[in-house]
Amino acid sequence: MNDYYELRIDIDNASEDATDLLAGMLADEAYESFVPDASGLTAYVPSALFSAEAVERVLADFPLGPVAAVSHKLIKGRDWNQEWERNYFKPIVIAGRCVVHSSFHSDVPRAEYDIVIDPKMAFGTGHHATTTLILTHLLQMELKGKSLIDMGTGTGILAILAAMRGATPVTGIEIDSFAYANAVDNIALNSQQHIKLINSDASALADVAPADVFVANINRNVITADIAAYAERLRPGGMMLLSGFYEHDISVVLEAAAPYGLTEAARTVSPEGDPWSCLVLTQA
Numbered sequence: 001m002n003d004y005y006e007l008r009i010d011i012d013n014a015s016e017d018a019t020d021l022l023a024g025m026l027a028d029e030a031y032e033s034f035v036p037d038a039s040g041l042t043a044y045v046p047s048a049l050f051s052a053e054a055v056e057r058v059l060a061d062f063p064l065g066p067v068a069a070v071s072h073k074l075i076k077g078r079d080w081n082q083e084w085e086r087n088y089f090k091p092i093v094i095a096g097r098c099v100v101h102s103s104f105h106s107d108v109p110r111a112e113y114d115i116v117i118d119p120k121m122a123f124g125t126g127h128h129a130t131t132t133l134i135l136t137h138l139l140q141m142e143l144k145g146k147s148l149i150d151m152g153t154g155t156g157i158l159a160i161l162a163a164m165r166g167a168t169p170v171t172g173i174e175i176d177s178f179a180y181a182n183a184v185d186n187i188a189l190n191s192q193q194h195i196k197l198i199n200s201d202a203s204a205l206a207d208v209a210p211a212d213v214f215v216a217n218i219n220r221n222v223i224t225a226d227i228a229a230y231a232e233r234l235r236p237g238g239m240m241l242l243s244g245f246y247e248h249d250i251s252v253v254l255e256a257a258a259p260y261g262l263t264e265a266a267r268t269v270s271p272e273g274d275p276w277s278c279l280v281l282t283q284a
Contacts, residue, residue, distance in 0.1 A: 003047035003076055007031070007055065010040040010069040016246065018064040020221045025062065029054040032178045038274070040068075047074060094135045098161060103189060113139075113164050116189045117155050118182070129270035130217050130243040133278035134158055136268070137241055138215075143167040146212035149233060151202065152222070152244075156183035156195070158215050163192045170194070171208050175201045202226040210235045220245035224256035231260035231283065239265070240281040247275040257281055 007026070011018050019036035023043065026034070030049040035042040050072070059067055091101035091108050099111035102118050138158065144166030150159040153172030163170045172195060174180040180199040187195050198204045206229075214234045216223055223230075223242055234240055240262060242253060247269050254264060266280040 003074065004044045005047055005050040005072050006075050007043045007045065007072045008040070008070070009043070009059075009067055011064070012066050012068045014038060014040050015064075016220060016249070020219055021064055022058070022062060025058045029058060032176060044075075092132075094132055095139050097139050098135060100135075100157065113161060115157060115160055115164070117157055117160075117186050118189065129272075129274070129276040130278065131157060133268050133270060133276065134215060134217055134241050134243050135161060137278060137280060138162055138165065141165075141213070141239070143213065147209070147235075148213040148215065149173070149205070149208060149211040151205075151214070151216040151226075151230065152218040153183050153197070154179050154217070156186045156197070158217065159183075159195050160187060160190050160192050162213070162215075163195050164190070167213065168194070169196065169209075171196045171198065171211070173198045173200060173202075173204050173208075175199070202229045205229050205233045208233060210238075212238050214238065214240045216241070217243045220249045220252060223253060227253075227256045227262075228260060231257070231262055234262075234283050236283060238283055240283070241278060242281065243276065243278040245277060247277045250277055250279060253279060 009022060019041045022041050023034040026043050031043045031045040033044040059070065091099060091105050093099050093109050093111055097111055098113040098115060099109050100115045100117055101108045103116055138161050143162055146167050148162045148167040148170045150172040153159050153174045156172055159170050159172040172183060174183055177199060180197065183197055187193060210233050212235055214230055216230060223244065230240065245253060250267060261283050262281040264279060265282045268278045270276040
């Protein structure tokens with residue numbers, strides 16, 4: 001069974017920059033999955049790789065504190081599907097056209113597109129506002145026969161919907177090995193094995209043909225750092241969908257995108273809760 005340590009770090013005046021930096025520092029210590037929120041960060045590491053000394057070292061080097069509280073607990077190996085069903089994941093209908101559910105759900109609404117996601121510990125079930133925003137755009141776009149790249153594919157949900165709507169070829173890239181394995185499973189569950197998955201970072205884009213549609217639901221810092229690589233893999237006249245950042249970050253993303261000929265075509269902001277946003281960019 002998969003035993004994990006759950007590390008919880010609360011940060012005074014937590015920000016996206018702070019949680020992103022902290023996640024990056026913990027990733028260097030073998031942490032695999034991260035859940036940021038308004039108060040700080042929850043991170044997960046295989047129990048065999050947990051080190052209290054490593055946590056102390058990260059916190060001592062963390063420049064954006066102060067840290068308000070730190071705790072950790074062992075999560076014994078369990079059926080992660082049951083865990084998600086019990087605590088997190090319920091079927092969700094997107095824009096009245098797409099239902100997202102797991103293989104363990106029995107009472108599932110009918111919809112034009114039926115996506116099965118067994119999320120385990122990977123990001124992307126449709127419940128987070130950023131995933132919903134991009135799914136909604138993909139439902140509105142004409143995708144048949146268009147090529148698509150999904151950068152930071154997570155569970156594979158965005159790539160799966162694109163493939164169901166006729167996009168081809170579809171390539172998903174995911175740096176996290178756990179999420180990559182989860183995406184492989186989900187693609188098989190949805191009979192979309194023609195989706196190509198790559199376990200790597202943005203450097204893998206050099207070996208991928210430019211696409212008509214480029215999707216990245218990651219975070220502001222990663223997007224702005226890698227936007228040049230994204231732009232190189234978008235065909236002239238193509239469309240780029242970016243999310244994973246707040247409304248007040250839009251100007252930062254647009255500034256980073258402008259030198260590469262990317263201009264804003266549309267934007268949406270989540271109507272409830274935190275003001276997550278999605279940008280649609282075009283390239284002349």
